[in-house]
Amino acid sequence: MSSTAILGAWIAVFLTLGIFSYLYKDNPFYKTAEHLFVGVSAGYWTSIFFWTQIQPNLFGRLWPSSEFVTDSFWYKIYNILSYFSTSVFPAGGIDKGHDMHLIYLVPFALGVMMLLSLIPKINWFARWGIAYTVGMAAGLRAYGYLNSNVIGQIKGTAASFADPNLPFFSLTAPSIFNSIVILVGTITGLLYFYFSKEHKGLLGKVSKVGIYFLMISFGASFGFAVMGRISLLIGRFVDLIKYSGSEYLNATLWVLVVMLIILGYDAFKGGGKDTPVSEDAA
């Protein structure tokens, strides 16, 4: 076993047990793990985004090696940039298989405008970038949801009652009974969210049926959520058991013992009395 793998195992054990320790109460182990997670995630995502999109797909289209001409004004700018970082701007242009597309100066400018939100005096520039992103996402999503979640779902669940091959009841396959349940559930569920009229009389009864459909749906979601969390707990336990082996120098046992001693000593001394486990810890 390499020393890097052993060190990785010890760090993984410390971070896992550090996060679990929050179930007892808020403590420095948890804080350390939490801060490390946030910091490392931010750094990792920034790095990945830069090296998979900005460098190859943006700079690679603005200064491609296929159209490199040393004397041109455009590539003189590139050479100046290259002076600062040869890994981002390698000599002779960026070779990522692109042709030159100066239209990409527009998203480049919008991206820079987004960063200007850090400067209070000119932070209004950021609105341009945000407006473009929101507009593009809204247009893209409107089509997707209308096509797949409205039209696709209607097409998929609509059934002809006159179809002789359609059974009256089936647990998993399309059937007349299932279609009626979907129809009733959709209409009553929608009527529950109709607030222009007081929920009294017939509307009240129908919307109550809608509540039952919603509760069944929430119940199923809760069940799946519990199942998911238990799966993740199993995953961590499997790793903790693996790292408790002698090839990892009994990382789990040592870290657990040290944490228990420190937390136990803290509890014995009465430390952290005012910071009980949060109500939403689970």
Add this chain to the structure above:
Amino acid sequence: MDGFKEFILKIGKVDRRWIFLVLAIVVFIPILTPIGMPIRATVTTKVVYDAIENLPPNSKVLVSIEYSPSTKPENHPMAISILRHLFKNDHKVFVTCLWPDGQFMAQDALKQVAVEEYGKVYGEDYVFLGFRPGNEAVVKGIVSNIRKLYTVDVYQTKIEEIPLMDGINNFSDFAFLFSASAGYPGTVEWVQYAADPTGVPMSSGVTSIQVNEVMPYVQSGQMKGVLAGMPGAAEYEALIGQKGSATSGMDAQSIAHLVIVLFIILGNAAFFIERKRSRKY
């Protein structure tokens, strides 16, 4: 009877940390000493298996990895089982990632299955295109012109230099899509922007928490089955006949569920007893 009610009320007021401890113990013990509970494939899992089994040999299959280490216990066994099934049937596999962390997960799965288990050749049997940021815009990019989005693969090799990429220009050139997804962007985006507009069949393996969200697509036929969380992964492992980490986790999963149900019943009983008493006085 009163003694029993007092006992229920005591349990209802127990410090939540004891419940965490009990749950930890009931999850821990079956991992150490597995019981070997039977695993039977559900219809939705069987549909995924049949969809892949019925693909003609040498089909070009896109596998998209959209999960991170945080959901590895649920998604990773699915990805591994699907890759095993695809390589066993001699299909050509193209791997993309909509999540940055997915790149490492995909790398790990490909190393284990393609290289170590099946000895497949990179560039001839499979291609690892990697991650591109942009969420649904990436899916749209793959649908319209994959070569514009991916000019190089994850190892910075130019796409035109990879033999397997010959004839691959957009999403319609694939015979099938499998998305191993843990959220946004993921399965929903593939249905909305790729499978529905092009008609290319797709299946998915999702985390348990996502099942309710994607199940309507399965019921309406927009998706060919779904692997639902760790149980779905375990069922697929049983179908391909290669047990893995999902199968070994199912004992703990089942027992933990029983204990949680018991706690829910006791908690509710305590609530109703207390409410009845407060009304009486």
